[in-house]
Amino acid sequence: MPWRPADELAQVVALEVLLHGPLARAELARRLDLAPATLTRISADLIDAGLLTETALPAERRNGRPSIPLDVVTSAHHFLGVKLAGDAVSAAVTDLRADVVDYFELPLDSTEPAAVVERICELVARAAGEHVIDAVGIGLGGVVDDEGRVSSAPFLGWEDVPLSSMVQERCGLPTFAAKDLTAFTEALHWFGLGAGHANFAALTLGVGVGYGCIANGRLLAGGDSGVGLVGHWPLDPLGPLCSRGHRGCAESMLTMPYLVRDISLALGREVQWPEFLTLAADGHPAARGIADASGRALGRLIAAIANLAAPELVVIGGEGVDLARVSMPAVEEGIREHRDPRAADVRVELTSGSNESWCRGAAVIALQGYVLDRRRVRSSAARTGSR
Amino acid sequence: MPWRPADELAQVVALEVLLHGPLARAELARRLDLAPATLTRISADLIDAGLLTETALPAERRNGRPSIPLDVVTSAHHFLGVKLAGDAVSAAVTDLRADVVDYFELPLDSTEPAAVVERICELVARAAGEHVIDAVGIGLGGVVDDEGRVSSAPFLGWEDVPLSSMVQERCGLPTFAAKDLTAFTEALHWFGLGAGHANFAALTLGVGVGYGCIANGRLLAGGDSGVGLVGHWPLDPLGPLCSRGHRGCAESMLTMPYLVRDISLALGREVQWPEFLTLAADGHPAARGIADASGRALGRLIAAIANLAAPELVVIGGEGVDLARVSMPAVEEGIREHRDPRAADVRVELTSGSNESWCRGAAVIALQGYVLDRRRVRSSAARTGSR
DNA sequence: TCAAGTTTGTTCGTGTGATGAAATAACCCC
DNA sequence: GGGGTTATTTCATCACACGAACAAACTTGA
Numbered sequence: 155m156p157w158r159p160a161d162e163l164a165q166v167v168a169l170e171v172l173l174h175g176p177l178a179r180a181e182l183a184r185r186l187d188l189a190p191a192t193l194t195r196i197s198a199d200l201i202d203a204g205l206l207t208e209t210a211l212p213a214e215r216r217n218g219r220p221s222i223p224l225d226v227v228t229s230a231h232h233f234l235g236v237k238l239a240g241d242a243v244s245a246a247v248t249d250l251r252a253d254v255v256d257y258f259e260l261p262l263d264s265t266e267p268a269a270v271v272e273r274i275c276e277l278v279a280r281a282a283g284e285h286v287i288d289a290v291g292i293g294l295g296g297v298v299d300d301e302g303r304v305s306s307a308p309f310l311g312w313e314d315v316p317l318s319s320m321v322q323e324r325c326g327l328p329t330f331a332a333k334d335l336t337a338f339t340e341a342l343h344w345f346g347l348g349a350g351h352a353n354f355a356a357l358t359l360g361v362g363v364g365y366g367c368i369a370n371g372r373l374l375a376g377g378d379s380g381v382g383l384v385g386h387w388p389l390d391p392l393g394p395l396c397s398r399g400h401r402g403c404a405e406s407m408l409t410m411p412y413l414v415r416d417i418s419l420a421l422g423r424e425v426q427w428p429e430f431l432t433l434a435a436d437g438h439p440a441a442r443g444i445a446d447a448s449g450r451a452l453g454r455l456i457a458a459i460a461n462l463a464a465p466e467l468v469v470i471g472g473e474g475v476d477l478a479r480v481s482m483p484a485v486e487e488g489i490r491e492h493r494d495p496r497a498a499d500v501r502v503e504l505t506s507g508s509n510e511s512w513c514r515g516a517a518v519i520a521l522q523g524y525v526l527d528r529r530r531v532r533s534s535a536a537r538t539g540s541r
Numbered sequence: 542m543p544w545r546p547a548d549e550l551a552q553v554v555a556l557e558v559l560l561h562g563p564l565a566r567a568e569l570a571r572r573l574d575l576a577p578a579t580l581t582r583i584s585a586d587l588i589d590a591g592l593l594t595e596t597a598l599p600a601e602r603r604n605g606r607p608s609i610p611l612d613v614v615t616s617a618h619h620f621l622g623v624k625l626a627g628d629a630v631s632a633a634v635t636d637l638r639a640d641v642v643d644y645f646e647l648p649l650d651s652t653e654p655a656a657v658v659e660r661i662c663e664l665v666a667r668a669a670g671e672h673v674i675d676a677v678g679i680g681l682g683g684v685v686d687d688e689g690r691v692s693s694a695p696f697l698g699w700e701d702v703p704l705s706s707m708v709q710e711r712c713g714l715p716t717f718a719a720k721d722l723t724a725f726t727e728a729l730h731w732f733g734l735g736a737g738h739a740n741f742a743a744l745t746l747g748v749g750v751g752y753g754c755i756a757n758g759r760l761l762a763g764g765d766s767g768v769g770l771v772g773h774w775p776l777d778p779l780g781p782l783c784s785r786g787h788r789g790c791a792e793s794m795l796t797m798p799y800l801v802r803d804i805s806l807a808l809g810r811e812v813q814w815p816e817f818l819t820l821a822a823d824g825h826p827a828a829r830g831i832a833d834a835s836g837r838a839l840g841r842l843i844a845a846i847a848n849l850a851a852p853e854l855v856v857i858g859g860e861g862v863d864l865a866r867v868s869m870p871a872v873e874e875g876i877r878e879h880r881d882p883r884a885a886d887v888r889v890e891l892t893s894g895s896n897e898s899w900c901r902g903a904a905v906i907a908l909q910g911y912v913l914d915r916r917r918v919r920s921s922a923a924r925t926g927s928r
Numbered sequence: 929t930c931a932a933g934t935t936t937g938t939t940c941g942t943g944t945g946a947t948g949a950a951a952t953a954a955c956c957c958c
Numbered sequence: 959g960g961g962g963t964t965a966t967t968t969c970a971t972c973a974c975a976c977g978a979a980c981a982a983a984c985t986t987g988a
Contacts, residue, residue, distance in 0.1 A: 191978095464763030604962075
């Protein structure tokens, strides 16, 4: 039962239901500015096609005839989202709403493209054993073009690897690859904190600092986003030096390795990330100081994003997201410092930075590719600059 | 002969011709993915309606039957663009392609809303004496909402002034007001260096620093863009202090009053802006030093914009644009400093910063309001976050 | 308990309007 | 002048969104 809305309008209706939860016909008609009659017809088609069903109506009761919410059959489709790291590949199986239903992981002993593809296909095979997988998405740090070709991924030593087509040929499933941050941001956009927002930004903390942005309802994708454009952003003229000799850049102020190094130096012993957070939360002076300086730096970065990209919301994620949690007041102070007091407050939200959330992002790339039928359709995206 | 395309498709076709120059029917059909037959019908309607004409075919000759380019009747519509300054109001009359055909100016002796409206209407009357004006656009520095209400304009001491409706009631013409930078950016987008770009940024230098951005084909408009979000951006930790006590912020590094002050202090005599530029261009050490520091700071700001908003192009304007002209190498150095070397080069272009260009921007706001029939249509903009 | 009110969803005939195919027009080159 | 090529037009066709009227399924209130 493939996702094949009969025409463009059916596609729009199906997407609206997919993205904005169960919706009644009348509500859909209002949202999409269509006649009720049209919705009767379209929803009948979509129900016939197995894309939508009428839910068991726990809809809010008001006056008049009760509405019958329509919903997508979430369990009718499954996607595999693969996150590629330097030493392991992990994967999550999700349903049509990007809810994770299964999770696998495999170590990676070679970063040769062929070996990695092999590993990915092992995951695909394992997942396919338990679920019917409709498409595969792969997320990795690096520059990936629209066709899923990895033009550069330093952490794997890759240049110009046609990853998605390699996997697709090897395992026979539609495969899409994208930069990990693109995937993460799109997942927030369709099913996460960014749902319903036409302008928001995502920021991830971890081994590096990542940035993704939805502007006017679509991803901001410069040709070379992905080379780590915010990674070395100068945030504190008095901060420590980073590997490239910048003083107080995002890498040196916000990434886990540097912060762990700083706290270890300060205490004269090896301190791990969780302990650092605990110490900071408990008010240990050295840890507090480092966390606060870091939080202020993060706030400045958020302010920069807010000033230039005008998001309604900034979502923080990544495995180091707890840094923001323990230094929220400093973050807010940093924002105030670099933001005009007359401007509206920046809304900052935190989200999970587990590895699963990266996989989920990759699954959303698969889901989008499948549902929007990428690879075939390029025409509608061709209209460039107008309006 | 009003701009009233019969239906939505006709509107799209007319817009395409307006924005992308004379175009033949076949070319339009290809661009908009329509059947040739459809274009015959639509263009006939539009020609009947007086919106389009067949040009005297100086189209590039190729094989086959020659095409007949269609163009809008540029001189059939005129717009008045008014730029509001603290001490004067100026206005330009433009045609449908935003080419300036006339220019007026009046001093302003009171900043009372009623007095300003009076002055504006004098300009409207004068313009209407020589041209048929279809709509009026007003640009000013401050926060202006979609309905043309000025919620704040410190330079006039205004709060919550329903400017556009005041002018509209007083002079009887459809009137639209917008922030000056919005107007400037939209003008670049529709008819200037930004035409055809779905992602670009505009930066203006003058008494302050202004920023506008088109992302994914539309203006990035935070609710509070306009309070000068980049005006106090920190650019040089060693720079001079600004009025608010920031060190090396955009105001202190890039605005004309500060630069004039700096060069005057350095030379021990009063130096005006043009002389400063001449000295810098001629290699006078002090002037060169100031201009280069300023250029590097500008480069850093451009890099910040390029990193966060991913524009394909950054256009510099404003009356102080020549600063960029005399310090281009420093600007490029500043960009390199804050941009990952693996990222693509940022394309920077300069444009006129004459007062006329601000008026032209305001005229484009009028033109857009008129052509897109704002104030009536709000429905299509309502679809917020999806896709 | 029944009538009135309200909102949802359906049926059906209608008309708009984009389309494909084929014809025609207006050039090129040789 | 003939063949090739591309642009534009003609025209019958047909998909499909719509409006209007109606049926359904509740709430509310007397």
